[in-house]
Amino acid sequence: MTSPPEDPSPVFREDDRDSAVRRVQEAYAEGHISHEEMDERLDRVLTARTHSELGPALASLPEQGAGTTSTIAAAGGRIKRRGAWRVPRMLKVASAFGRVYLDLSRAVIEHPVVDIELQLGTGRARITVPRHAIVDIGDLRTGWKDARYQPPRRSRPGGPTIRITGAMGFGRLRIRHAWR
Structure with missing residues (x-):
């Protein structure tokens, strides 16, 4: 046999x-x-x-992340997104010296998972996520200061997952959940 x-x-x-x-x-x-x-x-x-x-x-599924990656970059100055802006599946944010402010609380998030890749030099970054979002910063590398993130005490399921990766030099990242 x-x-x-x-x-x-x-x-x-x-x-x-x-x-x-x-x-x-x-x-x-x-x-x-x-x-x-x-x-x-x-x-x-x-x-x-x-x-x-x-x-x-x-089989027959579209390629992962096809057409859903955007890059925002600035050597100096500010990068700011707020209001009802459409968040891509993958967002790359690069800033050498400036500040980054991303407010996702009123943004249109069409994907269950959003990856934000940060490449920051000496600037600061502040990210406001939706109230019930799940935030993962496990793969974020920091050089000088640690990221500030306090998960909410009570959270309901159903919010998007926001994964923040990349590298930060001497800046600081602050993440907070929206009130509403």
């Missing part, structure tokens, strides 16, 4: 699985797939053990 041939695809890492889950969720959030199809695809992604098992779950 012969055993079935082994799958030549190597076992993938949890980062690959997390990326696939995000891709399926983004496709649903952008209206490319129905709720039922999202459930089916997520089930396939979560039970897959190899890349070849993962492939059918991601």
Whole structure:
């Protein structure tokens, strides 16, 4: 009796699985797939053990982050966004000497996860997030001062996840949740 041939695809890492889950969720959030199809695809992604098992779950989905990255950069001066501005899936913010102020409290956030990559020199940054947002600053590297962030005592599910990554030189980052 012969055993079935082994799958030549190597076992993938949890980062690959997390990326696939995000891709399926983004496709649903952008209206490319129905709720039922999202459930089916997520089930396939979560039970897959190899890349070849993962492939059918991601077939026909748009590429991750396709057309949803914006960059805001300034050598000096201020970078300021507030009011009802549309937040892209991936926002890159670079400032050598100036201050950065991002107010997401009234912004239009269409994605369940928003990645903000900061590249700051000596300037400060202040980010106001929606009241029920979940903030992740675990991958942010700081040079001189630490980021200031106090998670809310009570939080309701359903808000977007804001992941802040990148590097800060001598500036300081302050994150706060909006009151309303």
